[in-house]
Amino acid sequence: MASVSGVSSSLSLLSFSSKPSRLSTRRVSTVVRNAISVEKKPFTLEKSEEIFNAAKELMPGGVNSPVRAFKSVGGQPIVFDSVKGSRMWDVDGNEYIDYVGSWGPAIIGHADDKVNAALIETLKKGTSFGAPCLLENVLAEMVISAVPSIEMVRFVNSGTEACMGALRLARAFTGRQKVIKFEGCYHGHADSFLVKAGSGVATLGLPDSPGVPKAATSDTLTSPYNDIETVKNLFDAHKDEIAAIILEPVVGNSGFITPKPEFLTAVREITKQNGALLIFDEVMTGFRLAYGGAQEYFGMTPDLTTLGKIIGGGLPVGAYGGRREIMEMVAPAGPMYQAGTLSGNPLAMTAGIHTLRRLMEPGSYDYLDKITGELIHGILDAGKRSGHEICGGHIRGMFGFFFTNGPVNNFEDAKKSDTSKFAKFHRGMLEEGVYLAPSQYEAGFTSLAHTSKDIEQTVVAAEKVLRRI
Ligand code: HOZ
Numbered sequence: 001m002a003s004v005s006g007v008s009s010s011l012s013l014l015s016f017s018s019k020p021s022r023l024s025t026r027r028v029s030t031v032v033r034n035a036i037s038v039e040k041k042p043f044t045l046e047k048s049e050e051i052f053n054a055a056k057e058l059m060p061g062g063v064n065s066p067v068r069a070f071k072s073v074g075g076q077p078i079v080f081d082s083v084k085g086s087r088m089w090d091v092d093g094n095e096y097i098d099y100v101g102s103w104g105p106a107i108i109g110h111a112d113d114k115v116n117a118a119l120i121e122t123l124k125k126g127t128s129f130g131a132p133c134l135l136e137n138v139l140a141e142m143v144i145s146a147v148p149s150i151e152m153v154r155f156v157n158s159g160t161e162a163c164m165g166a167l168r169l170a171r172a173f174t175g176r177q178k179v180i181k182f183e184g185c186y187h188g189h190a191d192s193f194l195v196k197a198g199s200g201v202a203t204l205g206l207p208d209s210p211g212v213p214k215a216a217t218s219d220t221l222t223s224p225y226n227d228i229e230t231v232k233n234l235f236d237a238h239k240d241e242i243a244a245i246i247l248e249p250v251v252g253n254s255g256f257i258t259p260k261p262e263f264l265t266a267v268r269e270i271t272k273q274n275g276a277l278l279i280f281d282e283v284m285t286g287f288r289l290a291y292g293g294a295q296e297y298f299g300m301t302p303d304l305t306t307l308g309k310i311i312g313g314g315l316p317v318g319a320y321g322g323r324r325e326i327m328e329m330v331a332p333a334g335p336m337y338q339a340g341t342l343s344g345n346p347l348a349m350t351a352g353i354h355t356l357r358r359l360m361e362p363g364s365y366d367y368l369d370k371i372t373g374e375l376i377h378g379i380l381d382a383g384k385r386s387g388h389e390i391c392g393g394h395i396r397g398m399f400g401f402f403f404t405n406g407p408v409n410n411f412e413d414a415k416k417s418d419t420s421k422f423a424k425f426h427r428g429m430l431e432e433g434v435y436l437a438p439s440q441y442e443a444g445f446t447s448l449a450h451t452s453k454d455i456e457q458t459v460v461a462a463e464k465v466l467r468r469i
Pocket of ligand 1: 065066067068103199200253
């Protein structure tokens with residue numbers, strides 16, 4: 001019953017969200033903002049509320065991925081209608097400067113004209129072949145020439161699938177079972193990784209998930225991030241049993257946490273000494289910290305790398321890749337099985353190719369670094385001026401901050417952040433037209449479409465909100 005009423009009310013709501021006046025409203029608002037100062041329309045979320053209430057009857061928690069339900073920041077989740085460049089518009093007509101970027105993929109800005117045009121051309125030829133296509137070769141060559149550790153790549157449909165494949169491959173290649181992951185790092189929702197995980201698991205403060213068989217996690221060992229002593233102890237205690245260490249080379253799923261320089265060097269050495277593989281989960285950092293990802297940025301080459309988000313340019317994609325001798329174990333070249341009907345589909349490949357082409361243009365990463373630096377320094381300075389304990393940082397187009405004096409080197413440190421203050425800040429920023437990730441435990445992302453004006457406007461808004469909370 002509930003679903004029937006939910007569906008019909010959603011259908012009736014569709015008619016207003018697709019009415020033609022949306023475009024003209026947007027055009028007018030840009031012109032007006034540039035030309036004269038107008039009274040801001042009052043911030044209301046009535047339509048978001050109506051749609052989200054219907055959604056709760058249709059989908060668990062009203063969403064298809066937990067963090068976006070705003071549970072940890074409270075208030076009404078926003079239901080969006082359209083995106084372009086650095087901006088998003090919700091169904092109530094509110095406009096936001098966006099620092100989520102679809103959780104990372106929108107690095108050249110939302111709905112880029114060239115990407116869209118290329119997608120339309122590809123679309124005319126069909127959306128899925130379930131068979132090889134030339135576009136797969138093109139994106140594979142781009143990824144292989146960009147990412148130092150990747151000599152061969154397998155495309156999948158999400159970061160979760162990429163990490164799942166990489167772990168199976170590491171186990172197949174080494175003939176060992178155990179894996180070390182770090183507390184607060186998130187490698188998707190495959191059973192083996194749902195141990196002390198970040199992202200939505202941390203955001204919702206869930207214990208390790210019910211439904212995951214003990215057997216699936218009994219070989220998952222954990223250590224605090226940036227803590228090489230614990231890693232050494234794990235290798236001592238499990239000699240010749242550890243297949244791999246997997247880590248986010250810059251953590252984005254417990255907020256933004258950078259590795260101590262000696263930490264990455266040490267994990268590289270210890271894996272080599274013990275015949276284990278090093279897997280960099282670059283689902284967030286890949287093509288974001290540098291064109292070659294965190295491994296290029298830090299000059300550190302893992303054995304396997306997982307990718308997602310940016311390489312799909314906003315369409316569902318993931319990938320794992322690494323040294324040829326390892327990758328040749330993947331079926332059908334080798335015996336390790338992994339497959340996918342939609343893997344390498346032409347639309348996703350097209351969006352990825354054109355997104356990477358834009359990123360290759362000279363100056364892209366300097367620009368990301370500049371605007372993201374201005375943003376984070378602006379927020380931190382405003383926070384300090386307003387008397388808050390606050391710390392944070394950025395690398396290129398990825399940033400984060402915590403309401404604590406820090407330092408934040410691991411998930412335990414991140415948990416010292418005042419999350420109720422974060423929630424108030426988040427709400428205040430929404431009212432000022434700035435969309436931040438609705439969780440203290442997620443990194444922020446900028447794009448090539450963000451302008452200095454966007455940053456200025458955001459910092460002014462932050463100062464206003466930080467003074468008030
Ligand atoms: N796990 C994603 C961020 N780390 C959130 C995905 C979403 O809610 O869309």
